[in-house]
Amino acid sequence: MAVTSLKYFLLIFAIIMVFLLTKNPYELEYSAKRKNEANIVLFGVKTYEILKSGVNSILISSKVERFKGYDKLYNINALHKGALNLIDSVVSDRGLLAKNILYLDDNVKYVRSDGLALYSNSVKYDLKNKILSSNRKFEFIKKNSKTIGTSFVYQMKTGIINATNIKSVIRINN
Numbered sequence: 001m002a003v004t005s006l007k008y009f010l011l012i013f014a015i016i017m018v019f020l021l022t023k024n025p026y027e028l029e030y031s032a033k034r035k036n037e038a039n040i041v042l043f044g045v046k047t048y049e050i051l052k053s054g055v056n057s058i059l060i061s062s063k064v065e066r067f068k069g070y071d072k073l074y075n076i077n078a079l080h081k082g083a084l085n086l087i088d089s090v091v092s093d094r095g096l097l098a099k100n101i102l103y104l105d106d107n108v109k110y111v112r113s114d115g116l117a118l119y120s121n122s123v124k125y126d127l128k129n130k131i132l133s134s135n136r137k138f139e140f141i142k143k144n145s146k147t148i149g150t151s152f153v154y155q156m157k158t159g160i161i162n163a164t165n166i167k168s169v170i171r172i173n174n
Contacts, residue, residue, distance in 0.1 A: 038065035038072070045073075056081050057127075059102075070098035078102070080130065082156050087113040090125060090132070100128045108134075110154070117141045118154065130156040138163075144171040 042064040049057040062075035078090040093106035102125040110118040110132060120138040125131075132154040140147040140161065149166035 038067055040066045042066070059127075070096055072096055073102075076102075076104065078125070080156065082112065082130070082159075084159075088156055089113075090123075092123070101126055115143055118152075132156065144173060145169065 043062065045059075045061045045064045047059040048055055057078065057080040060077045060079075061073040063073070065072040073095045074093070076090070076092045076095050080088040080090075082088040089111045090104065090108070091111075092104035092108045095102050095104040097103075104123045104125060106121065108120050108123040110123070118132070118138060118140050120134045120136055122136045123132055123134045126133075133152065135151045138149055138152055140149070140152070140163070145168060147163065147166050147168040149163040151165070152161055152163040154161040
């Protein structure tokens with residue numbers, strides 16, 4: 001009786017093992033539908049760049065969707081300690097981060113703590129080299145001057161801006 005029970009148990013065990021061996025192991029399947037979905041979604045994200053001298057920059061986003069190779073960010077505020085200890089702030093409604101380059105879209109605003117401001121609808125922000133650039137219409141405001149142009153490259157470290165097709169209005173107060 002015990003030997004017969006053992007034979008049935010081994011037979012059932014062998015059948016289960018063969019069944020399990022023929023099944024594919026559990027794994028993530030990336031179908032066409034799955035590729036359009038984020039791998040992970042994060043809320044209230046803060047990313048810090050810390051150097052020997054302390055915190056150099058902070059990137060704040062209300063929501064981040066992480067995909068393979070890039071991240072989508074929403075309600076972005078990037079703060080950076082720039083030249084002459086001025087604080088640079090870049091704000092945008094949404095953006096895409098890939099390989100240390102942040103592509104900002106919709107209501108992009110760059111404001112420096114001394115009053116300089118730059119507005120555009122689309123800006124490329126190189127996080128490593130601290131360079132803002134755009135091939136879209138922009139508005140650059142500094143104290144008594146206002147400049148409108150079609151494209152620019154602004155080096156945040158040195159404070160130098162190169163722009164094309166500009167129209168500028170400069171008010172001189174006596």
